[in-house]
Amino acid sequence: MIKLIDLKKKFGDTWVTNGVNLTIPDHQMTVIVGKSGEGKSVLLKQMIGLLEPTEGKVLIDNVDIAQVSEDKLDIYYKQFGYVFQFAALLDSLNVYENIGITLLEAGVPKATVLPIVEEKLKLVNLELDTLYKYPSELSGGMRKRVGLARTLVTNPKIILYDEPTTGLDPITSRVIHELMFDMQRRLNLTSVVVSHDVEIFKYADNVALLHEGIIKFFGDAKTIWESQNPYIYQFIRGLADGPIKTDVAQTQVK
């Protein structure tokens, strides 16, 4: 279980997250939503150790990660997988090398790696003929699936998705959402998804709304449309009026 306690992150003079308290339930899909620039990706990166919190704690299985020595950190972080917004595939490697990179770097023979890579490729519904293609030859949706397959090779228990459907058309977005949902159920994973896409609520268990550096709402995704919390009410309906101030709303008021 991941628990964030009073988590704060400061860049220069700006507090991006300013006291986030959030518990991510195991084996469920939790979606974090919020306006652009609210620090959702920063929050995700603090969970996996890519960014160090300025203040506060990240507890993984009730252990404060900041107190763990560097050589033992791997034990905790190995449970995580991270799917990047633009997949972050290594552009000098082909799909096979990208997916199998952790095994190849560990010295596992290529003959052993190939069937594992093929299995993961099938799991994300990609054809085997993509195996030797380079990232530049793939579409946005295919890249994201390769990114997910690369993460699955490490057999993570928790997968963090950073805006997995940004820049994708609605059909491909739906395919990606279903794939995430399918992975989560089939592999009994814990998923944390940062997204702007309200369509993901159909597949999620919980929704958290990040605003002004803190969690303003946390609740069941299935009943989200009935929620009267003013923040989530405004956000999911895309209303200009409400407690969440937007540039557009301010312009209209003027």
Place this chain on the structure above:
Amino acid sequence: MLFTIVDAIGCITISICDGLGLFVLFFLRVIKTLFYTRPKLSKWLVQMEHIGVDSLVIVILTGTFTGMVLALQSYIGFKRVGGEQLIGTIVALGMIRELGPVLTGLMVTGRAGSSIAAEIGTMRITEQIDALRTLRLDTFQYLVVPRIIAGIFILPCLALFSMICGIVGGYCICVYVLSLSPEDYVTSIRTYVELSDIRGGLIKSTFFGLILTWVGTYKGFYTSGGARGVGIATTQSVVSSSIMILISNYFLTKLLEQL
């Protein structure tokens, strides 16, 4: 007013110390990675090809033409005092002790050092380095160490090519353009050039290989600010490496002289 000036000086000093500290820590981490992780020989060889083999043509060209110019210029001077038979010594010593290693260092900085900074910098801004970290891969073992090792081993080889080409270029000018005796050219080299000269040149180029890959990987690794940031990192990498090569050349020459 005075407070502002003192404040500005303080900020600049802190920023310089910060940068230098990070630069040194970066290198210490390279050493730690080198000794505590499994060496990736295949990656070292790939980088040696990229830094070394791919730079061979420009190194040969600059070496040859520098040797030719050196022979021509020496001829003008030596003709006035009647010492044309010493042109070979001047060309060989110049190429072996100074021009071979320095020109190779500068040319490879322009070609490979910039490419290292740009490649790693692009990987940084497109989150590829973060992706490696989330996969629990050692980014230093994967990206930095192979390039630095390749630079250290391949630069002396390239410098050797540059030295040989420069001497051959000088020979061609002396014999075929200036119609001087080929025996004089070869004899003067054999008589006055010592093995320690070659050793010194190779030691220098080893250091230059370290400098250009260290600076290139460091600038690339800490790139920020999108495509513009990659451009800045690349430029800074070439400028810093070139300056460091020229400054260290003086101190290395002084040091090697005393050995």
